Amino acid sequence: MEQTQKQKMLAGQLYHASDPEIQEDQQSAKAWMVRYNAALGATDEERRELLRERLAAVGSGAVIRPPFHCDYGYNISLGADVFLNFNCVILDVVAVSIGAGTQIGPAVQIYTADHPRDPAVRRSGAEFGRPIAIGRNVWIGGGAIILPGVTIADDAIIGSGSVVTRDVPRGATALGNPARVRG
Numbered sequence: 001m002e003q004t005q006k007q008k009m010l011a012g013q014l015y016h017a018s019d020p021e022i023q024e025d026q027q028s029a030k031a032w033m034v035r036y037n038a039a040l041g042a043t044d045e046e047r048r049e050l051l052r053e054r055l056a057a058v059g060s061g062a063v064i065r066p067p068f069h070c071d072y073g074y075n076i077s078l079g080a081d082v083f084l085n086f087n088c089v090i091l092d093v094v095a096v097s098i099g100a101g102t103q104i105g106p107a108v109q110i111y112t113a114d115h116p117r118d119p120a121v122r123r124s125g126a127e128f129g130r131p132i133a134i135g136r137n138v139w140i141g142g143g144a145i146i147l148p149g150v151t152i153a154d155d156a157i158i159g160s161g162s163v164v165t166r167d168v169p170r171g172a173t174a175l176g177n178p179a180r181v182r183g
Helices: 005-010 020-037 044-054 119-123
Strands: 068-070 076-078 088-091 096-098 109-111 126-129 132-134 173-175 180-182
Touching: 005 020, 020 044, 020 068, 109 132
Parallel strands: 068 088, 076 096, 088 109, 096 132
Antiparallel strands: 173 180
16 A cells, blocks of 8 residues: 555655645644744643644643744654743654753754755655654753754753754764764
């Protein structure tokens, strides 16, 4: 049986985002974001309930300050006491997991969405995703960008404005563009 475009997307295979099922999921996410982002004045618990409507997992004490933007939401898992400050963006065409106690500064961008390197394939409109895993007790400074396929291990620090293009080991500090682990 042939896979749907959504099944291909979720599996990290080449897919076409113009597929009606995927477009419907994006519209649903947009409608949810309107509600969520209008809840800035709500309590953390009220916003957590809204997060539970859309996200794959929301740990106790998790907080995302609006405005927040994502592609789908259902591929995002937050551990307990995760904190995302204002204006974060998560392009979640595949899984994004954020471990317990992780703190993410304002305007951080997390991208699982990727595009083929071959220009002919790219012209076809096909794209794919590579999952991102962020460990426990990580601190990501404001304005950082996390690129597709990256794993950031427990207790790491990502400097403000850094562009993380490769994995960051446990307890390491990575800074710059591209981010490099500092000794």
